[in-house]
Amino acid sequence: MTEVTAAPQLTRKDFVSDQEVRWCPGCGDYAILAQMQRIMPELGIPKEKIVFVSGIGCSSRFPYYMDTYGIHSIHGRAPTLATGLKVANPDLAVWVITGDGDGLSIGGNHMLHVLRRNVDLNIVLFNNRIYGLTKGQYSPTSKPGHVTKSSPMGSVEQSFNPISVAIGAEATFVARSADRNTKHLADILTKAAAHKGTSFVEIYQNCNIYNDGEWLHVTEADVKDDNTLILEDGEPMIFGKDRDRGIRLNGLYPEVVQLGNGTTEKDLLVHDEQAEGPELAYLLSRLGPPEFPVPLGVFRSIERPTYEAQLADQGRRAREERGDGDLATLFHATDTWIVPEDSGWIPPEQRRDVSTEVSPSTPDYTPDIHHEVEQSELQALMEKRIATLDLPEPACVKAETTLAEAIELMQDRNLGCLLVTDDSDRIEGIFAQGDIFSQVARREMDMDTTTVGSLMTSDPTTLSRSAPIGHVLHMMAGHGFRHIPIVNGDGKPVALASFKSILGFLGDLLK
């Protein structure tokens, strides 16, 4: 347990959070919450040092109602979070609230290992033998044959005995109480809090909605004394309303005996919480109806170094042996070598840049639009698709079209370029004003027999309407194209992006 520091006297109310409690009316959880809030001030631990960690389930809502630190984590994993928390800050008092489904089914593995490691936590398992939050399926502690919504013909599963499981997992503190045995419960919770190491407390909790009355034999005033055996360290095991019966060992096996007629307390088993071996605790964990009373109390409470204390101890030893960690020493802890100042190394920024050297054919023009255009506008350039531009429909001709016809068409319609399509109307070339100047002017050719096909640029670069406008700009800037045909999925021209149209777009953008 955490060291007690001088703190202002707290009361039960200090531990009540502002959250509305949302369990079903009559649920056993209320009684457990009340006892927890009652014992908290008595522990003398400032509330900022207390953390409640839970998983998922009805019981796991518990942390919300405690005005301490708390984590409502995920199903079954509370012991893992609690372990990390306690290792990170061993100064905290950490409680794990779980249930029979959360702690023994989905989180069963973690439960075994946290107990074995003996992390200094207090684990409180609310056992109601049912899945409440998911509305009534059988749980790993439901009795064989239990009829539930998911076992309409009765469960065919052997159930877990949580106390036996905890003892098997090498737990150092194992105890059991019941929601309605309030004084006993408060006493057990206090003892669990005082134990150094993992404390495991099973609480019989009534789910009055899905499994009502499961623990009546243990909690009802008129029968409970006959049905329970209150474990007291160093005391003979006597029970019954009239305290006239006891547990005696017959060979390896326990039996119930009637006191009197020559049988005295001396013949009875005497409880020993601190027995080194788990045998007695395990034997007690197996007792229960119909033949035996249900033991309540501390089954086992032994001392073993806690996980986090041992870890801290190793840290101390490591610091003693190797000194406080020092980064420079650590970095140099293996063979090192020194590269002298005159190694011939040239910092990257002073190196001849091969990359710029090898691109002489890239036009010098780098449209450094970043500096001119605001981020959002630049974004528009990248995000706006060509489809959003108002582009003219392209003028298309066939490869057989003569030069004369082509020139006439271009003059008539004031076009800078023609697209050449094949028989399926797919683009096969582009024929631009530039082609007329550069090709035609140099040669003697018959305007009426020379075809566009022989002069066009074949397989021109095209873009789809979904390409970003920035892409058009890049191609024009990078390759000197003045026109870029926009084609559909079949390769048929649908529009023509011209330098002019892009300029228009840019102009609008910059306005």
Next chain:
Amino acid sequence: MAETPAEATDDEGIEVVESIAVRFAGDSGDGSQIIGNEFANTSAILGNDISTLPDYPAEIRAPAGTLPGVSAFQVNLSSEEIYTPGDEPQVLVAMNPAALKANIDDLPPGGVLIANTDNFTRNNLRKAGYDQDPLGDGSLSSYRVAKIPLTTLHKEALKHLDGLSNRQIDIMKNMFCLGLVYWIFDRPIEPTIRMIEKKFAANPLVVEGNTTTMKAGYNFGETTEQFQYRYRVTKAPVEPGTYRTVNGAQAAALGLVTAATKAGLTLFYGSYPITPASSLLEELASLKNFDVRTFQAEDEIAAMGSTIGAAFGGALAATGTSGPGIALKSEAINLALVLELPMVICNFQRGGPSTGLPTKAEQSDLLQCMYGRNGESPMILVAAQSPADCFDTAIEAARLAIETMSPVFFMSDGYLVFSSEPWRIPDPDSIPEIPVTPWTNPNDFQPYSRNPDTLARPWALPGTPGLEHRVGGLAKQDGTGNVSYDPNDHQHMVGTLQEKVDRVADRIPEQSVDGPEWGDLLVVGWGSTYGAIRSAVQRSQQKGQKVAFAHVRYLNPFPRNLGDILLKYDKVLVPELNGGQLAHLLDAKYPLKVISYPKIQGQPFRISEITAKIDELLDS
């Protein structure tokens, strides 16, 4: 580079080469890893740039002499800066027929093969699937073969030493081999002698045995007529400073410890053993004098849960695993996300799906880490590009985690974990502090109030009076953190988590490009493919191709200018050791279609593969 032919021969008949790659191959028990590492370290001390790659068999104890049992270790030495262990070795040391069979295809014609003839027994040949002895049937005539009875010579050298058991003698035979290799490569044996003296200080006999046989190996090279060829790799012009070698696991461990120190926090590392992440757990477990608290959990989920608990408690919390572990952790990772606690989740990726290729590298968990959780679950992802870079990346992941109060994925892979390279040791004082300001003021405290810039919530540590509060996995209201199923609260919180990640882009460096600012081709990579891509792109640039290279360290969010860069090139090629996952992310985010170049063989890219792809794209 690796293929560079000999440039000159000096007076001692030693070829001076710019770069050479040596592969040691044998049974797991032959110690190829040890001599490979020693050879690399010695060469690094001499001033070569080095890069190494071990190739472990998947089964730890596959039967000796069989193909599945072969393990190998490749070392690339260079007098230039190098970024990869080299495509193919020029020298192959084969300790048995299986090692020969498994590796000979990688040795180019004219390469040097050193074979331990003692192990070429009929039985071993049969186990390796050879009908006849390849050393005698002329099938290796295109190589320069040195047949050496290593085991016999080694035993001979130790004959006079009494007191060593047969098993000890057997284990030491790799040192004879190392001595011989040192002679061939004109390396001094002293650094290794120092290492042996240190490592076996408690056992002088073992020191003497190892050093004796290593010297014998060296002298054997000198006296035998077998070797007409020796090599010398001159010093690489590297940045002045003090260096050591690190592998990715060591670098990540150093990075996490440094981050914790710089943040003034205890480092908590919760992990479950899994290949190839276990070595990080081991590295950190040995640093207890730094107040490093390692927790070997009972399973992957517990490892993640404990990490969350430690983060809640105020430690710099971290966990490490591989893809299958991430799958198991994913529910808890989501809890970490909504609790908004800082932690680093290291994913050392391996080949998948399922158990896949545990000892091999892949980059196939990118989308898993991006998206592999229930609900809207945006996560910050950063990736390391080289073994030494795991140091910087781990610190960066921790810094982002603390700054945003979020879990952050630190992506690495098996290749980076196992390979090593020289690391220029930084001055710890030059590494910036990581500011941590836990909340302390109880007035107006709200667990989910937010920093207006980063949107980070307060780190309110248990133990602080007046800040008692509850957090949980249920949907909640911003500010108060109260459980809330209100539709608007939920939309707001989900949006806030996304916005928090998006805003990281404002605070990370812009994407840089290596090469022309505009051009025909941009090659985009991430993670461990950095070395191969960078080397390939440099070669292309030297050939005059207009190719640039952008290596993306920040995978989520992407740097602000990434989309801008992509559109400046005619084509964008994305080589990845997966089916095209970064390509998918880029296609989804930016208005373009990149060309994916997937490789899913559990092997890193060869430089030549990427060069060929670049040529193919530029020729078409």
